[in-house]
Amino acid sequence: MIESLEGKRGVPRNRPPFPVTQGYLNKPTVVNNVETFALAARIAVYGGDGFAALGTKQSKGTKLLSISGDCLRPGIYEFPFGVSVREVLEACNAQDTQAVQISGAAGTCLSAKEFDRKIAFEDVATGGSVMIFNRQRDLLEVVRNFAHFFVHESCGFCTPCRVGTSLLKNLVEKVYTNHGTADDLKDMSYISQVLKTASHCGLGQTASNHIADTLKKFPEIYHKRLLVEANFEPAFDLDSALEDARQITGRKDEMAYL
Amino acid sequence: MQLEEQTITIDGQKIPFQSGQTIMDAALAAKIYIPHLCYHPEFKPHGSCRLCTVMVNGRYESACTMPSVAGQEILNNTKELNENRRALTQMLFVEGNHxxxxxxxxxxxxxxxxxxxxxxxxxxxxxxxxxxxxxxxxxxxxxxxxxxxxxxxxxxxxxxxxxxxxxxxxxxxxxxxxxxxxxxxxxxxxxxxxxxxxxxxxxxxxxxxxxxxxxxxxxxxxxxxxxxxxxxxxxxxxxxxxxxxxx
Structure with a gap:
């Protein structure tokens, strides 16, 4: 954002130095979201005691949650930190929930077993997004959507995020179209790890969370689509690659189909 | 009183550094190789290829952009980091036509x-x-x-x-x-x-x-x-x- 303000390409800066010491035009800069400024103002006006009385020991105050997906009452909710995912689901009247994606596409995917976990910095941290998916949803569709999203979001500055998000998207598509194998799942898991450890900024470091999370918590969404429990299936489809040449030459004979 | 030399440790080897040097600068001066592609000593570090990702006090950082700070414990030539580098290199190969x-x-x-x-x-x-x-x-x-x-x-x-x-x-x-x-x-x-x-x-x-x-x-x-x-x-x-x- 600061780079863009300065009229440069919108790519993340090297840190340190952090914006608090060298931000906009290399001057100290505060970068925070609206919610933080609003809460800071509330504390400034009404004092910190009332704020600190809410929430947990490590996460004081309240959190705005933007709840969407499979529930009867989506919308913006304010909860004290420490609220459980189950309480949130009850508040918005979500039924038959399969999974909850907390903190957006780059966040954490929780399975029903984890609905007693708390929304707080010390447990499930969130920027505020809560997406609910019921049991009618095909979670691989969700994964696919997120994978495409990150290809689009990657700025292209660093290798792991620029290339890795596309590799992951291609592998998700391969599995989705029933061409995936066990080896492809291993690759997805490893590429996810490389993005997490080597990416330049927070986007790349979290761009594979949805895949790592679902591979671990919902392996069946992948396994039920694997072509065979074989180790390898080429990503290259010879037959479709030959189609252009068949069209151009007008060949339909047996030898044109390998 | 003798001025104590500032050092960082890379893979167990203590090496000196001067203020303002990045981990990469200090490593190269000490003839320790940290793989890199976008780094060049004459230019402001870029930090985009990510080949020089090392572990600094338990965190992943790019050696070319991370300032040296006395006492840093750095892992560089490890199996895990080199496998990471291999994957990044493979990514660069498949992205273009090499x-x-x-x-x-x-x-x-x-x-x-x-x-x-x-x-x-x-x-x-x-x-x-x-x-x-x-x-x-x-x-x-x-x-x-x-x-x-x-x-x-x-x-x-x-x-x-x-x-x-x-x-x-x-x-x-x-x-x-x-x-x-x-x-x-x-x-x-x-x-x-x-x-x-x-x-x-x-x-x-x-x-x-x-x-x-x-x-x-x-x-x-x-x-x-x-x-x-x-x-x-x-x-x-x-x-x-x-x-x-x-x-």
């Missing part, structure tokens, strides 16, 4: 040399086979966009040293690509010249001088004879380039 046997830079190419160093035996991931141009318009240089790895060294050299701003990156994400700043987009319509710094910094075979590409036979080139771990960057082949660690 056909080493047909490339005039073979043997002098840092991407190829790093691939050897990290034990890359195949590109493993699915090739993207992007359609990219070749620009042979300039009388003395050819730009083959197929081989560009987006290190931005030519961008930095042309902007910061030559003051010509001939190269730039355009597009976002996987569509990010090198462009030439001229109305036609061709190198011949710029004032790019033989002595430009930008002509000497490409770590791969994307910017090549014409008619000199085979003056050194294949088999007798820099990395044909020794590992990049020992001989370092290919820029040292060019007259006027400084050796790393010493400016």
């Amino acid at each position: 056909i080493c046997p047909g490339c005039p830079k073979t043997g002098n190419c840092q991407l190829q040399a790093v691939a050897y160093y990290v034990g890359m035996l195949s590109s493993h991931y699915q090739h993207f086979y992007p359609y990219r141009d070749l620009d042979p318009s300039h009388p003395d240089y050819v730009v083959d966009f197929n081989r560009c790895i987006l290190c931005e060294l030519c961008v930095r050299a042309s902007r910061d040293v030559d003051k010509k701003n001939i190269f730039a990156i355009s597009g976002r994400g996987i569509k990010a690509h090198l462009i030439i700043n001229s109305p036609s987009g061709k190198l011949e319509d710029t004032d790019f010249a033989v002595g430009d710094k930008a002509a000497f910094v490409c770590p791969v075979g994307a910017i090549l001088r014409k008619r000199t590409r085979y003056t050194t036979p294949i088999g007798e080139r820099l990395y044909d004879k020794q590992s990049i771990r020992i001989v370092g960057d290919s820029q040292q082949l060019h007259a006027g380039a400084t050796k790393y660690g010493r400016k």
